[in-house]
Amino acid sequence: MNVVDAMIADRLQKALRGTVRQNEPMARHTTWRVGGPAQLFIVPADADDLRIALEILAEADCPWHACGYGSNVLVRDGGINGAVIHTGYLRGLEIHPSGRIVAEAGVPLMVLVRRAVASGLAGVEALAGIPATIGGAVAMNAGAHGQAIGDGLKRVTICRKDGCREWPAEALEISRRHCLLPENGFILSAQLQLQPGDKNELARRMLEVLKTRRAAHYVGAANAGSVFRNPEQQAAWRLIDAAGLRGRRLGGAQVSEQHANFITNDGSATATEIETLMQEVAAAVAQHSGAQLEPEVRIWGELNMTGNV
Ligand SMILES: Cc1cc2nc3c(=O)[nH]c(=O)nc-3n(C[C@H](O)[C@H](O)[C@H](O)COP(=O)(O)OP(=O)(O)OC[C@H]3O[C@@H](n4cnc5c(N)ncnc54)[C@H](O)[C@@H]3O)c2cc1C
Structure with missing residues (x-):
């Protein structure tokens, strides 16, 4: 579904003093350095701009995500149907x-x-x-x-x-x-x-x-910190390690050798590889220890490319 049409983008561009871009690759805005394009990428100049952007997006029924440093998000390769509102200019x-x-x-x-x-x-x-x-x-x-x-x-x-x-x-x-x-x-x-x-x-x-x-935490490659939450009274990295997954690789994604709750991108990984590796890790840990690992990272977007603006 393409939820952003050119008219919304145009309206935002006219109304805001900050930045409005279309089809912005999210790999540029996440520490994992993966992720397809956001149909709209908005950087409000200040609080007034933010309020106007939220109003216009609501009127157009356009979903959005707030994004800061992008150090806790996995954006899927198909990108985001909707908007990302980045906080880059809100620096008071x-x-x-x-x-x-x-x-x-x-x-x-x-x-x-x-x-x-x-x-x-x-x-x-x-x-x-x-x-x-x-x-x-x-x-x-x-x-x-x-x-x-x-x-x-x-x-x-x-x-x-x-x-x-x-x-x-x-x-x-x-x-x-x-x-x-x-x-x-x-x-x-x-x-x-x-x-x-x-x-x-x-x-x-x-x-x-x-x-x-x-x-x-120095793992020598792009990552998003701890991928899974620690289950009650347990450390996720220990469970992953005990299941023999340290170093497990899928394409360009790898369970870090240094920190078993980190997944690294060697520069060639896709978001799908990272997400699939996460699923494999969670399944292997469940089988090995019975513990259910829940992602700490937020997952946004679509698996497959859709029509963009
Ligand atoms: C190497 C490394 C080490 C890390 N170590 C730690 C650690 O020790 N402790 C820890 O807690 N975390 C750690 N993290 C995870 C991450 O840094 C934190 O979760 C951090 O708080 C995310 O901030 P961000 O600005 O990158 O948010 P983002 O990743 O951009 O967003 C994270 C979530 O916050 C929401 N959000 C962001 N800005 C806003 C806003 N203005 N309004 C509403 N929602 C918003 C997003 O929508 C998203 O759901 C680590 C990550 C890395 C890569």
Whole structure:
């Protein structure tokens, strides 16, 4: 189904100050470096642009995905019937001496972490090195080393077709790698409250975390981090390893030798190869240990190419 016609694209192009592209290859916008084209690729210039884009897309009944760094998504080879709204221009960041931080969705998480640490604010230093934007980090409740973005989160401004409003963090049912966004809600910005800390100690912790991450996560090829969620009381990588799948290859996709819960793309993989390998891994683990692995990565799009704009 082709849900985007040239008239919607034209309307968006006229109405927005940001970028509107057609048939944009999503391999350019995901860390796995795979994925067919999005029929529409929109980068709103600011909050007003975002609101207008959401309104036009809703009127045209055009589905959309919000996209940040693309480090937790697998876009299928057939591309996306609909729109991708990218947060690339939403980069406002305010850090107040009181520890209050207001960050727009497209701010790289690492920028926020560095600025917080340099300001002597504690609560996000262990998130250093997670490849994320603030929007993606909040949507996934990104976390590591016992810290998660949701810990210091107070309010989230969420836009929908009828406007933007603030939601208290408690309303979003934040839990491990989970955040319940209202339907068709796009995170515009997040407000965090951090605590005062010792700058030197925070910087030491941040560097330590980066070092650990480099050792554990450097897999030498394009990837999307952990592919599967950890089942209750178990580590997905251990289950995958125990099933003898470390190093398993399918075309250009491979279960990483360094980290068994990562699947790498050697540069030639298709999204179908990655997804099929994921299915093989989940089936082999279920057979070996009885554990059911659920994907942590979000899967978007169509298996086969469809007519585009
Ligand atoms: C090498 C590597 C290491 C990683 N390590 C970790 C780790 O230690 N801990 C961890 O938690 N994750 C980790 N990840 C996964 C990933 O970085 C996180 O899930 C991150 O939060 C995704 O952010 P993003 O900006 O890339 O979001 P995307 O991948 O672009 O999107 C992820 C989801 O968030 C939604 N989203 C994005 N922006 C918005 C928005 N503005 N409004 C509404 N929804 C939005 C998308 O629609 C999608 O459903 C790792 C990934 C890689 C590649």
